[in-house]
Amino acid sequence: NAGVTQTPKFQVLKTGQSMTLQCAQDMNHNSMYWYRQDPGMGLRLIYYSASEGTTDKGEVPNGYNVSRLNKREFSLRLESAAPSQTSVYFCASSDLTDNTDTQYFGPGTRLTVL
């Protein structure tokens, strides 16, 4: 039981390049989330998916797109990377039927955009 996995762990991009961050969970959770974490800004929600087939914008969606490929996988795409997107990206999942509704986080992807 790996929990929430993310790939890659590290990535360096040049401005304008595109990439997709992958996230998968094996806990059979319905809900999945993408956050970014910047110094002094805390965790900010980019997009989330309450269930398979649905996605919604969070606090900072501009410059990103997401795909809920199936119940297990939720990917985040940067179509044209900008230096302002340099950050640590965390994927998380939760089970809304769980009384605690705990969000479980992946190990993160450290992205640098030059």
Added chain:
Amino acid sequence: QKEVEQNSGPLSVPEGAIASLNCTYSDRGSQSFFWYRQYSGKSPELIMFIYSNGDKEDGRFTAQLNKASQYVSLLIRDSQPSDSATYLCAVKRVSNFGNEKLTFGTGTRLTIIP
């Protein structure tokens, strides 16, 4: 006004003492409150959640909630060097459409001094 506010610290506490971490929130409709611990370079992990006014204890940790004052705190008794981390307060509000999202504070960095 930020939705969730925390003192960024750093907060230094001697080993064996009580560490007190505070969090205020602006949305009176908030229903659930969470404390996450994040070690440097790692992902957040849930340590406590609280829904009702009052205290909730789990081992050395006590969460306190006062909805009238819009205030939630975390007490760590008998602080250990392994408690040195950043503590994130998170608040959840369920919308009329059933969407549930967490809003995180920026975190308080806690250092336990041996």
